[in-house]
Amino acid sequence: MADEQVLEARAEEAAASASVHLDPAMAEGNALTQGLEPEHASSPATMLAHSVPDTTVVFGRVIPANIYVVVFGALAILTIIEVILAEILPESVFFRTPLLVVMSLAKAVLVMLYYMHLKEDNKLFAAAIILPLLIGVVSCMFLLAVPSTGYGPGR
Amino acid sequence: MATISAPLPGIQVSEEGKLRIGDYLKWSVDHKIIGVQYAVTALFFFIIGGALAMAIRWELLTPALDVAADGTAYNQFFTMHGTVMIFLWIIPMMAGFGNYLVPLMLGAKDMAFPWLNAFAFWLIPPAGVLMILGYFAGQAQAGWTAYPPLSTMFSDGDGQTMWAIAIHLLGASSILGALNFIVTIRNMRPEGMGYFQMPLFVWAMLATSIIIVMATPFLAGGLTLLILDRVAGTAFFNPAQGGDVLLWQNVFWFYSHPAVYIMVLPGFGMLSEVLSVHARKNVFGYRAIALSSMAIALVGFTVWAHHMFTSLTPSLRIPFMVTSMIIAVPTGIKIFSWIGTIWGGKIRFNSAMLFGLGFLSMFVIGGISGVMLAAVPFDLHVHDTYFVVSHFHFVLYGGSVLAIYAGIYHWWPKVTGTLLNESMGKWHFWLTYVSFFFTFFPMHLLGMLGMPRRVAVYAPEFQTLNSIVSFASFVLGISTFILLYNMVYSLIKRKQAGPNPWRALTLEWATSSPPPAHNFHGDPVPYKNPYGYGTEAAYRYLEAQEAELGKSWPNLEEEPARALKPSSSPAGD
Amino acid sequence: MTEVSLEKSHGHSAADAHAKHEALRVENFKLGWWLYLASEVVLFTVLIATFVVFRIDHPEVVKEVHEKAGVLLVALNTFILLTSSWAMVMGLREIQRGNVSGLVRWIGLTAVMGTIFLLLQWVEYNTLGAEGITLQSGQFGMRFYAPTAFHGVHVLIGVIWAVWVMWRARNGKYSSTNYLGVEVFGLYWHFVDVVWIVLFTLIYLV
Ligand code: HEM
Ligand SMILES: [Cu+2]
Numbered sequence A: 001m002a003d004e005q006v007l008e009a010r011a012e013e014a015a016a017s018a019s020v021h022l023d024p025a026m027a028e029g030n031a032l033t034q035g036l037e038p039e040h041a042s043s044p045a046t047m048l049a050h051s052v053p054d055t056t057v058v059f060g061r062v063i064p065a066n067i068y069v070v071v072f073g074a075l076a077i078l079t080i081i082e083v084i085l086a087e088i089l090p091e092s093v094f095f096r097t098p099l100l101v102v103m104s105l106a107k108a109v110l111v112m113l114y115y116m117h118l119k120e121d122n123k124l125f126a127a128a129i130i131l132p133l134l135i136g137v138v139s140c141m142f143l144l145a146v147p148s149t150g151y152g153p154g155r
Numbered sequence B: 001m002a003t004i005s006a007p008l009p010g011i012q013v014s015e016e017g018k019l020r021i022g023d024y025l026k027w028s029v030d031h032k033i034i035g036v037q038y039a040v041t042a043l044f045f046f047i048i049g050g051a052l053a054m055a056i057r058w059e060l061l062t063p064a065l066d067v068a069a070d071g072t073a074y075n076q077f078f079t080m081h082g083t084v085m086i087f088l089w090i091i092p093m094m095a096g097f098g099n100y101l102v103p104l105m106l107g108a109k110d111m112a113f114p115w116l117n118a119f120a121f122w123l124i125p126p127a128g129v130l131m132i133l134g135y136f137a138g139q140a141q142a143g144w145t146a147y148p149p150l151s152t153m154f155s156d157g158d159g160q161t162m163w164a165i166a167i168h169l170l171g172a173s174s175i176l177g178a179l180n181f182i183v184t185i186r187n188m189r190p191e192g193m194g195y196f197q198m199p200l201f202v203w204a205m206l207a208t209s210i211i212i213v214m215a216t217p218f219l220a221g222g223l224t225l226l227i228l229d230r231v232a233g234t235a236f237f238n239p240a241q242g243g244d245v246l247l248w249q250n251v252f253w254f255y256s257h258p259a260v261y262i263m264v265l266p267g268f269g270m271l272s273e274v275l276s277v278h279a280r281k282n283v284f285g286y287r288a289i290a291l292s293s294m295a296i297a298l299v300g301f302t303v304w305a306h307h308m309f310t311s312l313t314p315s316l317r318i319p320f321m322v323t324s325m326i327i328a329v330p331t332g333i334k335i336f337s338w339i340g341t342i343w344g345g346k347i348r349f350n351s352a353m354l355f356g357l358g359f360l361s362m363f364v365i366g367g368i369s370g371v372m373l374a375a376v377p378f379d380l381h382v383h384d385t386y387f388v389v390s391h392f393h394f395v396l397y398g399g400s401v402l403a404i405y406a407g408i409y410h411w412w413p414k415v416t417g418t419l420l421n422e423s424m425g426k427w428h429f430w431l432t433y434v435s436f437f438f439t440f441f442p443m444h445l446l447g448m449l450g451m452p453r454r455v456a457v458y459a460p461e462f463q464t465l466n467s468i469v470s471f472a473s474f475v476l477g478i479s480t481f482i483l484l485y486n487m488v489y490s491l492i493k494r495k496q497a498g499p500n501p502w503r504a505l506t507l508e509w510a511t512s513s514p515p516p517a518h519n520f521h522g523d524p525v526p527y528k529n530p531y532g533y534g535t536e537a538a539y540r541y542l543e544a545q546e547a548e549l550g551k552s553w554p555n556l557e558e559e560p561a562r563a564l565k566p567s568s569s570p571a572g573d
Numbered sequence C: 001m002t003e004v005s006l007e008k009s010h011g012h013s014a015a016d017a018h019a020k021h022e023a024l025r026v027e028n029f030k031l032g033w034w035l036y037l038a039s040e041v042v043l044f045t046v047l048i049a050t051f052v053v054f055r056i057d058h059p060e061v062v063k064e065v066h067e068k069a070g071v072l073l074v075a076l077n078t079f080i081l082l083t084s085s086w087a088m089v090m091g092l093r094e095i096q097r098g099n100v101s102g103l104v105r106w107i108g109l110t111a112v113m114g115t116i117f118l119l120l121q122w123v124e125y126n127t128l129g130a131e132g133i134t135l136q137s138g139q140f141g142m143r144f145y146a147p148t149a150f151h152g153v154h155v156l157i158g159v160i161w162a163v164w165v166m167w168r169a170r171n172g173k174y175s176s177t178n179y180l181g182v183e184v185f186g187l188y189w190h191f192v193d194v195v196w197i198v199l200f201t202l203i204y205l206v
Helices: A002-021 A044-048 A067-088 A096-115 A123-145 B021-025 B031-059 B071-105 B114-122 B124-137 B159-187 B200-231 B246-279 B286-302 B314-326 B328-342 B351-374 B376-382 B386-416 B422-449 B460-493 B536-549 C014-057 C059-069 C072-096 C100-130 C140-170 C180-205
Strands: A056-058 A061-063
Touching: A067 A096, A067 C072, A067 C180, A096 C072, A096 C180, A123 B200, A123 B246, A123 B286, A123 C014, B021 B031, B031 B071, B031 B114, B031 B124, B031 B386, B031 B460, B071 B114, B071 B124, B071 B159, B071 B200, B071 B246, B071 B386, B114 B124, B114 B159, B124 B159, B159 B200, B159 C014, B200 B246, B200 B286, B200 C014, B200 C140, B246 B286, B246 B328, B246 B351, B246 B386, B246 C014, B286 B314, B286 B328, B314 B328, B314 B351, B314 B376, B328 B351, B351 B376, B351 B386, B351 B422, B376 B422, B386 B422, B386 B460, B422 B460, C014 C059, C014 C140, C014 C180, C059 C100, C059 C140, C072 C100, C072 C180, C100 C140, C100 C180, C140 C180
Parallel strands: none
Antiparallel strands: A056 A061
């Protein structure tokens, strides 16, 4: 029956939101924490704790460092490349601006995915941040399209 | 079962659970108290805004300058009138309804962030006071749209700066309130209530809140620049020093077009509730109504430049005309769904329903004149004339305000536990309805004849129509006091309403009136379809509810529907 | 199947309810905070857009300033902010493992980096001011200072918040099961970092 399905869906949703932190692969390291907070120790809330393993899988290869360090490295390298490109590429090269913008967006995405945990957290959070970005970008494009300084000189 | 929420800290309810007036004057985190605080504050500002409207109309009674000392004084009148009505009356009032009703309709004990909720409310009174104090510093006079250079070079008084700061505060309040609604609606629904079992008012608040979170910061950004221009010597809006004057118009309307939906969508939600309950019929097209709110919320971001047809690059006019017309479609879907809802219903013509029907009829006129304005060739003629004034009063007064009235008559028994006097309600309705029409309809004609808006002195040939408008508006002003009197009267008379006087199915009625501090006695069980009226099952549900909570006035002897409809289908299907 | 029931369903123990309540609280806070950040995105968009539009209309003015000011100082500042963001997430990781002193150390680094960022930004403003580029100098100045200073204010708030988080951590307010406060601060700080990443490219590089 339709309403049973709805109930089920709702239950699943509840379970999903509750289990955000319950990834068993991440639960190692809990041993360290047992008993720190006695009033929580007995409750399933203890399971909320998770920590990040010290190896990282990137493109199927295991990298022996933790993901945060890897991401930091990537950010740093991207920034250096960006600065160098900005300095050496002459203004006239057509892909200069798009390239730089894409690189900075890549960095922003890296931070959001890994540092802000959008990768494993609720997808709704991602939606919440993408929607205003879209609206913002669209409205920027519009501002660019209008001769906003009026129709006089300088345009 | 259902939602678990924290025991509410800091609420002191006396033994009998009765709230005293003092409880409403201080900081409280109970959403019901906050809801009432919003509503009372908003009503207070409605009276101020209304008094200013009377001043405007008195001034316009004759072509000459008679009430306002000079043009500037008149500019201040309509600027304050518009700003107060929008930012201090409609938006807070809708937030008030939302605060009171959303947690109750979801069977929750409170909003997701009670403290934040209180904080958002308490930003409003200081902002209102700040705005009004501007009177002593050279009141704002650039209209509610505050276009530069009117709001920069031609407003020397500090009032305009205070105005901007006040709007900033109100915007912040509105954003904080909205994200609270979104989180509450998403996370605190009871078990068994999916998105498509939510009452339509909750859907409307969800759509409204999404708009608020995405759109209000545009205004905040614009105001920041405006304030910088006014106090820090920048020139963002001054082309002479390399700024651009259209930037404000763009940013302002990025916000303010979506904002018209902020003002009217909650009204739509209330209308869906009121029509269905009092027509004793299932809502027609539940999904269509729910999803069209979302469609409006999104498409609403793509139409703003229809306010700028006269200042826009001509090549962009057609695209914005097209989007503006597209957005009329989801609104039309709603209108037809509402007509379908009342069609063939067992309508009770009480005050709430009358105002609901009043909304329906007047909003259609406002909607049609809106589509007319979206047509570029027509708009170029009537832009900045009384046609526009007429249009937005049909949607704001005929839409939002009549919806608020309907909502007040509908939920007053829940909030106070007492009934409003019906015959006074009917007087209120008919006086308002007729005088509203004669106040605002002739403005269409004035506009098409070429009378500009925002003028204190006009050509003598407009005298007749303006006098009609002014006299009607005085009646309209007076009719409002019937409602205020009715409220006071009902609080003194205390004719008990009981838990569910309208025999409605949504959860806010499944508790005593007014609800106890924790909202429900135990965990309420939502009926599958919040609008499943006229079925045997709904009748039994209400009977069981009455057995549990006690009888209600007017104790309607309602017949169980004989034909056993497939009543168990949830609203969404 | 019963159509109607006003009965409560049974079978939830108190501990169960508590855990669920806790999970709900976490979910609520995070969603609410993300929505707040969403609204900040829009606010920053307005400010940055004023610059971007100007950049496209008057590339020559922007280029001239870039040549005068050079990119070294801000590049350094970008690194500092990136590092602070990394320190932030390491701090979160420590508290997830229950290591409070680790948390304090990393967040301390975050706060220090934030402070250095602000100092360098101040230096930068002073040099630009000496070149005659001020908030009131029209054209470039206002469009440059408004977004960057607004971002700076966010960093400042972040630094204060970081100190507060450290203070609370010292008082044992966080543990491996209860680190929502750290997480929410982290979201804020990374957000400020993301804004800078975009600002840096759009204002200083492009
Ligand atoms: C008794 C009821 C009302 C009357 C008689 C009335 C009358 C007027 C008039 C004549 C104007 C035009 C002033 C001018 O352009 O010279 C005006 C402007 C305006 N009104 Fe009303 N009004 C009433 C209620 C409302 C309500 C309930 C709202 C909003 C919810 C509202 C919102 C506005 C706004 C936004 C403006 C534009 C102000 C501006 O030009 O900046 N009014 N009103
Ligand atoms: Cu519009």
